Amino acid sequence: MSLMSDETKTPGSMALALLGGGVVLCTGPVTLAFLVVLGGSGEDGGFEGLARLFTDGGPASYAVLLFGALASLVGAVLMAVSVRRPGLPSALALTPFLLPMLAALGGVVSGMRAVTMAIGTVNPADRATILMAGTGELTSACVQALAFAASGVLCVALASLLTLGAPVRGARLVTALGSGTLAGALGLMTLQDVSIRSSFSALAHVSPLDRLTLLSGIIEDWRQLNHVSGAVFLASLVVAVVGAALVARRDRAAGIGAGVVLLVAAIGFRGFNALTERQLTSVSAGPLRAPLMTVSGHQPSTWSAAELKDSAPAKVDDEVLSHARRLDPEHPWIGVELRPELAPATLLRALQTAHFVRANVELVGDAPKTKLDAPPLFAAAVVAVGELQLMAPVRVAFTGEPCDGCKLATLTPEGLTLESERWKPEAVSPTGELGELPGVEVAWPGELPALVRASLTALSHGHVLVVRVPPPEPPPTLPDL
Secondary structure (H helix, E strand, O other): OOOOOHHHHOOOOHHHHHHHHHHHHOHHHHHHHHHHHHOOOOOOOHHHHHHHHHHHHOHHHHHHHHHHHHHHHHHHHHHHHHHHOOOOOHHHHHHHHHHHHHHHHHHHHHHHHHHHHHHHHOOHHHHHHHHHHHHHHHHHHHHHHHHHHHHHHHHHHHHHHHOOOOOOHHHHHHHHHHHHHHHHHHHHHHHHHHHHHHHHHHHHHOOHHHHHHHHHHHHHHHHHHHHHHHHHHHHHHHHHHHHHHHHHOOOHHHHHHHHHHHHHHHHHHHHHHHHHHHHHOOOOOOOOOOOOOEOOOEOOOOOOEEOOOOOOHHHHHHHHHHHHOOOEOOEOEEEEEOOOOOOHHHHHHHHHHHHHOOOEEEEEEEOOOOOOOOOHHHHHHHHHHHOOEEEEEEEEEEOOOOOOOOEEOEEEOOEEEOOOOEEOOOOOOOOOOOOOOOEEEEEOOOOHHHHHHHHHHHHHOOOEEEEEEOOOOOOOOOOOO
């Protein structure tokens, strides 16, 4: 006995078939209008934002455009055929719109490989910026693919409504309602990706000191939008299941066909989007560089610091002098990384060599870590943004050199003791000019934590620490700087 009803065997009119196919074929213009309304970016609007969106997407944009056009054509054919052959569920017209999602996934996979390679080769100070900028640009392809999918699903919903006069009306109504709610979910997912794109682009350009605060607000906004899109997506599944069950009571084949295709399409869209988001987080959420000593100090004036990996005096001299070549005469500061394994004698040699070329020293370490609860999509960003560096400034004076205007101080466990006052460590502002601050002189303390504590104590009281050390023996060999 055949499972097909007489209505399922009756072909629809050619006019309705052409109408349904024509509506689905309009997916391209609807997508264009959708992207223009979105502006493609949180900063630029209209066609200017659309052009920037397409440019940032790179080769993936062309793939999404090609697959989107193919999906529109195939979807239009399937919608028209479903009218002429009602045994074919009209919901099948949804499935081709998974193609642009597949194109975006491929673009993100290849793009994240390039970002990962770049992060491994650039200056550590630039890695967070590259990760933010790269993620923002790669999300451009996701925005285009989701916009194509949302527009295509919306056109299928409209086409199903306009072809209700064709046979299997109940299944077409379920397709229209299920596709309509699914289009709403995809539209909200598109807005989420637009938010991610503009937010990550902003993170790449703001001051490192402001990134964590900005990121926390971005995560909160994303969570709220994610709750809404998730609820609408679940609503589309409920409509598909309940509607298909009701239709199946009268026409089993039509009800099961519509329900299964709607569920497969919905899960496919959500699954491809989840895979794409997972690729956006493919950069390890572990530290992008080796951790340094914690310093609650001032923002470094230079993001390139000497890495004293070799304790030999000649190697220390070479590393410090390589940074001395890039000194700004108005801000003669050389950064030195406070690695946990750094020996006091190695740092002493670095201070002596820096003063030998009339430079000051910034003891660069990691800022105190701030915990931020974040979804997996933002895990790598939280780690990168949290890798903020701060420094403790030190001026050097050789034994016997004058230190004009310097106050003499003694380092104590509680802070610094001057002739008539005692300074305890206080909070240090991460910004501000250091060049005009008076000095407070102490003898070389020998231990790194004591030196950092003395520097930050002096800085919190409006002074820069001056450390008096003997001249280097043997003296460094100065190249032509």
